[in-house]
Amino acid sequence: MNNMEKQEYTITLYTENSIGMIGRISTIFSRRKINIESLNTSPSEAEGIHRFTIVINETEEVVRKLCRQIEKQVEVLKAYYNTNDEVIWQEQALYKVPTEVVTEKAPVERLLRQYGASAVVIRNDYTVFETAGHREEIDALTDALAEYNLIEFVRSARIAIIKDSEGFHKKLKEFEETEPAEEVVENRYLNKQDKVFTM
Template sequence: MSKQEFTLSIYTENHVGLINKIATMFTRRKISIHSLNTSPSEIDNIYRFTLVVIESAEVVQNLVKQIEKLVDVFKVFCNTNDEIIWQQMALYKVPTQTIMKDIKVERVLREFGAKAVVIREDYTIFEVTGQDDEINKFLNFLHNYNLKEFVKSARIAIIRANEGVHKKVIEMDANDPTKDPINNEFLSKKTMVFNY
C-alpha cells in the first residue's frame, strides 16, 4: 500500500480533553501527525482541527470512521492535496547588518513574496505565506545570511468543493431526535399505567 499526504478536517464541539481522544487514535495506530492546527470554524461554537498525515488511503479511511464515532465530533473530511487550497506561514530572523550589507532587501521581498514585519538594528524578521516549496526556498536562501531563527505554522486548508460542512451540520441539527417535541399528555398516561 503506497502512502500519500492527506489533510483531515475535523469539525467538533470545543470540549476539554477532545484533543487527547483524537491524538490517542493516532498513537494506537502508530500514525504520525505532521501538522496540527485548531481554530474556530464558520459555524458558531463549532471548532475545526486540521491535521496532516502521510499514510495509505485504507488506513486513513479506517481512522476517519473511528474519529467520527467520537461523541463530540460532527464530521471528518479527508482530502488529498489536489482537493484543497492550503497555506502555511513562516517567520525568519536574520541579522540586519548582514542582510542589508549583502543584498537589496526590496529584491528579496519581490523574489520570494516575503514581507519584512520587524526591522531593528540587530535583526530583521521576514514573513512568507505559501506552501512548503516557497517556504523552504526562502529558508535555503537565508541560510547564506546567518539565519538566527525560523518557525513555520501548521497547515490551514479549505476544501475546493463548493459545499463545506455548514450544510451537513444544519442537516444533522434538523435530524436530531432529541429535538422532537415531547407529548407530555402521552407520557403522563404512560406513567399512570406503570404506576398501577
C-alpha cells in the same frame, strides 16, 4: 495512484469545543503508530464548532478507517480526508535575520521579494519577515537564508480549505431544519452512511 500507496492527506475534523480533544485525537493516531506531520486547530465557520486540520502520510485505506474511528468520538461531528489536489492549503513562516544582511546584501532583498516575504518587525539588530506558501517554498527560502546568518525560523501548521465543499455550517443548518436541535448535540446522525454531510 492506488489506495495502497502512501501519500499526503489532509484530514479535516469538525468537533465540539471540549477540553482534552487534542489529546484524545492524538491518541487515536499514536495507537496506530501514525505520525502527525502537522496539526492545527481553530474556530470554524459554524459557531461553537472547532476545526482540526491534520496532515499525515498514509494509504487511502488507512486514512478512511482512521476517519471512521475518529468519528466514533462523541464530540467529533464529522471527519473528511482529502489529497493535496483537493484542498487549497498554506503554511505561514517567520524568519529572523540580521538587519545589516538585509540592508547590505542585495541578493537577500531579492530573495525576500521573490518569495513574497514582508517585514513585520525591523530593529537595528534584526528584522523579522513573514511569508505564506506551500512547504516546499518555505523550505527553499529557509535554505537560502541559512547562507545569510538566519537567526531563527518557525513554520506554522497547515491550514486548508476543501475545494469542492459548501462548508460544514450549511450542512449543519440543513440538518437542524429537519431534526430537533438536541439530536445534533447527541451526534446520533453523524455516521458514514448519512448523506446529509457528503461534500
